[in-house]
Amino acid sequence: MYSADASDTVDLWMREADGSAPRQLTSGSRRNYAAASTPDGRYILFHTNRTGTWNIWRMETEGGNQRPVTVDSKIDSNWPQASADGHWVIFHRPAPGGGFHIWKTPIDGGAPVEISQEICMRPAVSLRDGAIACWYSEAGAKPVWRIGVFSPDGGRVVKIFEFAPTVSVDSALRWTADGRAVSYVDNRGGISNIWSQPIDGSPPRPVTDFHGGEIYSFAWSRDGNLAISRGMQTSDLVLISDVR
Structure with missing residues (x-):
């Protein structure tokens, strides 16, 4: 799965692993990015600004039944990942003091829940144990980014790794x-x-x-x-x- 901007919009596409059988999943719906499948392969999650604000949407694997998972007209929601059990969508939202926090919401839609108040963006969920990795920074005027790993429930960072500049x-x-x-x-x-x-x-x-x-x-x-x-x-x- 990938995003392509060959037209006036940015749409999601899918191909087989050998590059064959390209098929378009979204069309004429502004900008669509960050496609991620659920563990059972039933849904594709993505973020889109088709309604103005960036929100998380989901669709069936072949592109049908596209519907919002988050509905917010003021706060952007981006970079979705399915939880290891497939019941939740993990994503980031802007934090009040700057940076981003990790949130989750039921995959069928519902009220989002903030699961960590650490500065963390672009979460990635492990299918092995549900751990959440992200670009992590301690609060401060200028972010110093590292890799942070959180438990599936969020909370405070449990592992931190430095990386090259x-x-x-x-x-x-x-x-x-x-x-x-x-x-x-x-x-x-x-x-x-x-x-x-x-x-x-x-x-x-x-x-x-x-x-x-x-x-x-x-x-x-x-x-x-x-x-x-x-x-x-x-x-x-x-x-x-x-x-x-």
């Missing part, structure tokens, strides 16, 4: 398929590669060894395969003369 917190965190490490994009040397931080505290290690290019997004399948969206950004200077 070349890691971008604009990218998503992903649990490996076995739930024993958290992966992220490291741009050291101006080249993007996937690295993984084992939860047992051992040193992070590289997963890919690309020698050029930029990684825009990635995801692990449940059987341990890695899908990556990557490419090169180019720009040119154009001189326009004799303008009338």
